[in-house]
């Protein structure tokens with residue numbers, strides 16, 4: 001009989017690809033969501049509509065434990081890509097990336113599920129001082145301490161963030177944080193979702209996952225212009241200015257400051273994970289360029 005996997009984060013960029021991948025690889029999918037309608041909608045950056053891949057919808061709020069009664073009933077496996085990637089709810093990395101995922105771990109442990117796959121980030125040692133990384137790694141520690149069989153997936157950047165480069169190029173100008181000479185290898189959500197299903201089936205406690213192309217941020221920005229057939233216009237936002245911006249924003253709103261610091265730091269450190277994804281950034285940009293949709297959500 002097919003095993004039931006609970007997918008938490010099912011309406012997010014990665015989560016939608018994960019719902020589809022688990023379904024297509026023969027699992028029964030229970031999707032945890034706070035909005036059933038969102039499962040039926042395609043997400044930005046080519047994330048698919050997934051209602052047809054979901055066997056059971058569980059409507060609940062991961063921040064409200066009293067809405068999660070019965071969540072783990074009949075669940076064999078848990079996958080979570082819950083996290084804050086864009087600020088929407090006024091909540092912090094600590095509240096979502098850590099505490100919400102810790103709650104899932106506690107519920108999974110109590111229910112005695114067979115395995116838990118959790119999505120954190122690549123390069124945690126180097127950027128461990130960032131609040132987002134601290135929060136993710138607290139969730140990782142909770143999972144490790146739980147004694148549940150688990151795998152931590154550690155991706156480099158996502159193609160969703162690369163889609164922002166194409167949207168900027170379309171508008172005629174791309175902004176880079178710093179000189180953009182740092183290297184990374186972003187991965188397509190569909191390729192990463194396959195890694196997440198592999199993680200459920202493997203005995204590895206951790207899997208790093210990057211895409212096939214290692215390039216600099218500047219090369220990625222130039223590639224977007226090239227695919228659109230336009231000359232590259234790149235504006236460098238100096239690191240000293242951005243660092244000052246982090247301090248200023250943090251004075252006004254700590255969580256926005258933490259998010260902005262993550263974005264700024266990603267502009268200066270390398271992030272090259274094991275190259276597992278197959279989809280090239282050029283082919284992804286070509287796919288985005290073929291339709292006129294602007295994908296970058298409003299902040």
Ligand SMILES: NC(=O)c1ccc[n+]([C@@H]2O[C@H](COP(=O)([O-])OP(=O)(O)OC[C@H]3O[C@@H](n4cnc5c(N)ncnc54)[C@H](OP(=O)(O)O)[C@@H]3O)[C@@H](O)[C@H]2O)c1
Pocket residue numbers: 008009010011012013014015034035038061062063081082083084085086088089091096097119120121122155156157158160161
């Ligand atoms: N972007 C990258 O380059 C990158 C790289 C490495 C790791 N990661 C990590 O990968 C994970 C998934 O990223 P993603 O791009 O798929 O994120 P995403 O599109 O923003 O999706 C995040 C998911 O978490 C849920 N969530 C967030 N805040 C919530 C709240 N207050 N209450 C209930 N649910 C909430 C969202 O639900 P709703 O749809 O209902 O809001 C959504 O299902 C994140 O933890 C991120 O840190 C990202």
